[in-house]
Amino acid sequence: MSVEVRVFRLGQCPREELDRYLRKTGEAGPYHSISWLEAIEKAYRHPGRVIAAYRNDEVCGVLPLVMIKPPFIRPQLISLPFCDYGGPVADDDTIREQLLAAAKKLKSKEGINSAEIRVRSPAGESDTWTTGEKVRMILSLPGSSQALFASFKPKLRSQIRKAEKNGLVCNIGMEEELLRRFYNVFCDNMRRLGSPVHSLSFFQALRAAYGPRMVVAVVDLDGLPVGAGIVLLGNEEACIPWASTLAEYNHLAPNMLLYWRLLEWVSDSGATTFDFGRSSFGEGTFRFKKQWGARPEALRWHQLDKASDLDNPIVVPSDLKFRIRQWIVAGWQCLPLDLANWLGPKIRRYISL
The missing domain is CATH 3.40.630.30 (Gcn5-related N-acetyltransferase (GNAT))
Structure with missing residues (x-):
């Protein structure tokens, strides 16, 4: 049975139809909601895109995306920015691959520099962790x-x-x-x-x-x-x-x-589930969340490129990048609060973390 894939601008997408599908699948989380795209587009004017798969005119897959274009830099496509995960939600892996293929075409068509897909791994995928690895902490209620x-x-x-x-x-x-x-x-x-x-x-x-x-x-x-x-x-x-x-x-x-x-x-x-959010395995916030009974689950952030759909996990920054970041943090901490609050949003809207 053939599947049709459609790409929507946020303002043109069938909101109720897509949200109804996302509500009925156990794979979608709170960030997958079209509401997340709406808030980002309204507050920061980053255009939202939704790729939807249809079988017999019924939704069978959804991939929400946001396009972020910093000044003087080619835009980036992310699913999803400002949170831990997004990625495709689909009835099966074949449809999921079709959604990612459509995202690659959109990336090429729009002249986008890179596309990042952030997914949360299924529970129990991994029992071994590395200190500093990014995980989300989950508590069953x-x-x-x-x-x-x-x-x-x-x-x-x-x-x-x-x-x-x-x-x-x-x-x-x-x-x-x-x-x-x-x-x-x-x-x-x-x-x-x-x-x-x-x-x-x-x-x-x-x-x-x-x-x-x-x-x-x-x-x-x-x-x-x-x-x-x-x-x-x-x-x-x-x-x-x-x-x-x-x-x-x-x-x-x-x-x-x-x-x-x-x-x-x-x-x-x-x-039935409480997501404490992203932490570095074994570090301070991780230990705080663990004491509540939360367990780690993997976060996989990948670049969608020409080689394959999901083959480049985001790597830990180099020592030089880490030191530069420390200098920036130290400088920001010295700013007067009023100046930090005025300048911060103008920068933060382009930081997708």
Whole structure:
């Protein structure tokens, strides 16, 4: 039975039809939603593209893509930027290959310099890891927050209670005010880490696109936001792309209360999986996520080139690149916060990580 592959600009794609397919397949995660493309195009004006496969006029595969064109540089095609994964979602491997072949044609037609496909490997694909390797950390949820809390080790439960005893309070919702409070913490943390910050308009666009499938959590101490995070929902899966705390309050354990309240909320909302996001195997954030019971799963980022569809995994930067990055980070940390917040979004929109 023949398969027809169609390429859509974001504004012309059959949104409801594609999202309906993505919702019914267990392969798609929250980032695969057309909402992710909408938010990026609205906030950063990076054009979205959707490659869809049809069999008997029924969708049988989807590959979301974003075109990023930095000044004076040929554009790059990515599935997907600003998150851990994207890649093709399809009924079978043959259709998946057809979607990737169509992406190669689009790359050539548009004069695009490179195309990057970010995929998450199936659970259990690998049991061996290398220190520093990029993985995502996944926690299976037992069906209720009560059962989840009972599954934690006593030390973890005591750390959560410690945060509450320290007077911290966590609010979860979808209001604009919560989003702005999140952004204040996020900006401070990103400057401390030496990284350009996303624009507030990007998060506002995500909120508009995802609606009730996005929630914001803010941890307060006497009315001051000291920790915050955002969770996206889709296909009984929850992911947390951004979480931040103010370093000077970390001794009060705001991160423990933040993650617990979000885990509690998504568990009681019907999610069966919680994606803690990308970490370097064996390092600090990896260990933090592991204590919640999360397990590593591989992330494979590949260049789509002339040789084959997925044959060039992204490699670890050289020592020289690593040192240059350290210098940039150190310089950014020295910037006044207002300057970093003004300049950051102008740079961040072109950094696809």
